[in-house]
Amino acid sequence: MSHTIGVVGAGTMGRGIVADLVLHGIHAVLVDLEEEVLDEARKEIQQIIRFSRMLKKNLPPIQQQPILDSIRFTTCLEDVRDCEFIIENVTENWAVKQAVYHQLDQICPPNVCFAVNTSCIPITKVAAATKRPDQVIGIHFMNPVFLKPTVEAIRGYYTSEETIAEARRFLALLGKEAILVEDYPGFVSNRISHLFMNEAVFVVMDQIARPEEVDRIFRECFGHPMGPLETADLIGLDTVLDSLGVLYDSYQDPKYRAAPLLRKMVDAGLLGRKTGKGFYSYAGEER
Numbered sequence: 001m002s003h004t005i006g007v008v009g010a011g012t013m014g015r016g017i018v019a020d021l022v023l024h025g026i027h028a029v030l031v032d033l034e035e036e037v038l039d040e041a042r043k044e045i046q047q048i049i050r051f052s053r054m055l056k057k058n059l060p061p062i063q064q065q066p067i068l069d070s071i072r073f074t075t076c077l078e079d080v081r082d083c084e085f086i087i088e089n090v091t092e093n094w095a096v097k098q099a100v101y102h103q104l105d106q107i108c109p110p111n112v113c114f115a116v117n118t119s120c121i122p123i124t125k126v127a128a129a130t131k132r133p134d135q136v137i138g139i140h141f142m143n144p145v146f147l148k149p150t151v152e153a154i155r156g157y158y159t160s161e162e163t164i165a166e167a168r169r170f171l172a173l174l175g176k177e178a179i180l181v182e183d184y185p186g187f188v189s190n191r192i193s194h195l196f197m198n199e200a201v202f203v204v205m206d207q208i209a210r211p212e213e214v215d216r217i218f219r220e221c222f223g224h225p226m227g228p229l230e231t232a233d234l235i236g237l238d239t240v241l242d243s244l245g246v247l248y249d250s251y252q253d254p255k256y257r258a259a260p261l262l263r264k265m266v267d268a269g270l271l272g273r274k275t276g277k278g279f280y281s282y283a284g285e286e287r
C-alpha cells in the first residue's frame with residue numbers, strides 16, 4: 001500500500017518535498033492558502049520532476065501524469081486528516097506556525113507525528129502548541145530537496161525515541177538519512193550559515209566587493225559548492241530575513257542583526273530565485 005504524507009505550505013520547500021515524495025512513489029496532500037499558489041506549485045513540481053531525471057540517475061522510473069495524479073492540491077487543511085505523517089513548511093513566522101499547529105492537532109489522529117521544517121524556530125516551542133509534544137520533531141530539509149541525501153533532524157525537549165524512529169523510517173523511504181541534533185534556535189546549520197549570509201550582505205552594502213566576487217571567494221578559494229549570496233537567493237531573501245529575526249530575538253545577540261541592505265531588498269520585492277531577482281537575475285526561471 002502506498003504511503004500518504006500531508007505537506008502543509010506549498011512554497012519553495014513544500015514544492016521540493018512533494019516532488020521528492022512522488023518521485024519515490026509516495027502520495028501527497030499539499031495544502032496552501034490560495035488556489036493560485038497551488039497552481040504555481042503544480043507547475044514547479046512538474047519542472048522539478050523533469051530536471052530530477054537529468055540530475056539524478058538512480059531515481060525509480062516514473063511517468064509524468066500518474067505521478068502528478070498522486071498529489072492532491074488543496075486549500076483545506078482538513079484534507080490531511082487521513083495522512084500518516086505531516087511535514088509542515090509554512091512561512092517562517094511564529095504566529096503563522098502556531099495557528100497551523102493548533103489546527104493540525106485537532107484534525108490529525110493522535111498517533112500521527114508532526115515534522116517541523118523550520119530554519120530557526122525551536123521545536124520545543126512548536127511542540128508546546130500541540131497536545132502531542134512527544135510526537136513533534138524538527139526535520140530541516142535542505143534545498144533542492146531531491147538532491148540532498150541528508151537532513152538535520154532536531155530533538156525537541158519532549159520528542160520521544162519512537163518519534164525519532166518514525167522520522168528515520170519516513171526519511172528512509174526518500175533515501176535520506178538524518179543527523180540528529182539538540183534544540184536551540186537555528187540548530188547547527190542555520191545558526192552558522194545565517195551569520196555567513198548576513199555578513200556577506202554587509203560586505204556588499206559596504207562596497208567591499210560585488211556579489212559575484214563574494215561568492216567566487218567561497219566557491220574557488222574555500223571550495224564551497226555555492227557562495228553565501230547565491231545560497232540566500234536560493235533560500236529566499238524574505239526567509240533569510242525572517243530567520244535572522246528569530247535568531248536575534250532568541251539569543252538577544254546583536255551578531256544576528258539583519259543587514260539593512262537585506263531588509264531593503266525584501267521591501268523592494270527582490271526575494272531571489274522565487275521572484276526572478278535577488279543578488280542575481282534569473283530571467284525566466286522564477287523559483
Ligand SMILES: NC(=O)c1ccc[n+]([C@@H]2O[C@H](COP(=O)([O-])OP(=O)(O)OC[C@H]3O[C@@H](n4cnc5c(N)ncnc54)[C@H](O)[C@@H]3O)[C@@H](O)[C@H]2O)c1
Nearest residue numbers: 009010011012013032033089090091092117118119143235
Ligand atoms: N527556503 C529554504 O531553503 C528552506 C530550507 C529549509 C527550511 N526552510 C523553512 O521551511 C519553511 C518554509 O519555507 P519556504 O522557503 O518554503 O517559504 P515560502 O515563503 O516559499 O513558502 C511558505 C508557504 O506557506 C504558505 N502558508 C502560509 N500560511 C499558511 C497556512 N496557514 N496554511 C497553509 N499554507 C500556508 C504560504 O502561502 C507559502 O506558500 C520555513 O519555516 C523555512 O524557514 C526553508
